[in-house]
Amino acid sequence: MGAGPELSEPAEEFRINARHICPAILSLLTTGLLSYPIYHSKLEIEPITIFEESPGGAALNAVYFIAILAGSATALYLLLKYGFSKLVKYSMRLAVALVSLFASDWSVGLFLQALWPSAEPDKAIIALPIAAALVYGSLRGGEPIKAASIAVLGAMIGTFLGSSIPLLTSIALLLALAVYDMVAVFRGPIGKIAEISPLEEFPGATLTYRGVTIGMGDLVFYSMLAGGAMVNFGPLHYLLSSLGLIAGLWAGLRALNRRSIFPGLPLAILSGLSMIGVLEILRALLST
Numbered sequence: 001m002g003a004g005p006e007l008s009e010p011a012e013e014f015r016i017n018a019r020h021i022c023p024a025i026l027s028l029l030t031t032g033l034l035s036y037p038i039y040h041s042k043l044e045i046e047p048i049t050i051f052e053e054s055p056g057g058a059a060l061n062a063v064y065f066i067a068i069l070a071g072s073a074t075a076l077y078l079l080l081k082y083g084f085s086k087l088v089k090y091s092m093r094l095a096v097a098l099v100s101l102f103a104s105d106w107s108v109g110l111f112l113q114a115l116w117p118s119a120e121p122d123k124a125i126i127a128l129p130i131a132a133a134l135v136y137g138s139l140r141g142g143e144p145i146k147a148a149s150i151a152v153l154g155a156m157i158g159t160f161l162g163s164s165i166p167l168l169t170s171i172a173l174l175l176a177l178a179v180y181d182m183v184a185v186f187r188g189p190i191g192k193i194a195e196i197s198p199l200e201e202f203p204g205a206t207l208t209y210r211g212v213t214i215g216m217g218d219l220v221f222y223s224m225l226a227g228g229a230m231v232n233f234g235p236l237h238y239l240l241s242s243l244g245l246i247a248g249l250w251a252g253l254r255a256l257n258r259r260s261i262f263p264g265l266p267l268a269i270l271s272g273l274s275m276i277g278v279l280e281i282l283r284a285l286l287s288t
Helices: 018-041 055-081 085-115 124-140 143-164 167-186 189-196 216-232 235-257 266-287
Strands: 206-209 212-215
Touching (some): 018 206, 085 143, 143 206, 143 216, 167 189, 235 266
16 A cells, blocks of 8 residues: 555554554454455456466566565655655545455455355445445544554455465565565665654554554555465465464564564564465375
8 A cells, every 4th residue: 555564653652462463363354254255165366467377477476566566665755755745645545445446346246256156236236335434444433443444454455465366476475575574664665754754644554553553565465465375275274374474463563662663574474474384394294
């Protein structure tokens, strides 16, 4: 959603506690609800990648995506630096509206196709109210409603990515995102944006819950990993990868007791992917 992933807390002294992971838990639970019908019904989802699914193609797909993300974050930083903050905020509101419409339409269509494959109901009747609720909740709701709306929207987008990006490319992209996030927060545009403008001022791109600001990008990519685990492997991989994500997120949040900003992706993604790797190794050992 433009600003990219990050974790940050306000300047005043307080301690991180378990309640700060509630938005991520809600997002991952929503991801499970959305991705299970794809796994169970074996729906064929059209891939959105450009290059073929091979080691080289997966690397190129990851580079392409990271380049778009880095370019968007850099453009955002330059707009803010040169005084176009209102343009940025209005653009983000528009982006939230458009993404909510797309995500709601895709998610409703997914459920209807999985549950009633032969029926052709008008999904707009269901999707439009959901999109309207997400937009209002993300932009105008109080803190709990805003956090819940952004968490659900992040899950919808992440599930779409997790089911539309082939496995090899997903792994390459998630690992690349973990590296990019560290660079962007500590040396790149995200850290610079945080220096010139409070991150919680960007509606839809971030959510602030109990004093901690979490980037929409964090929730999207957590859900991408967990949703991809469900679609490609099954419920057990989804469950354990989600636990790994939460453990990594918790470790990142704990770092906010010593820093004012910390990248939200590296620890969570590495923990989530490690859980999938351990399960696959155990399965291979047990099958021999």
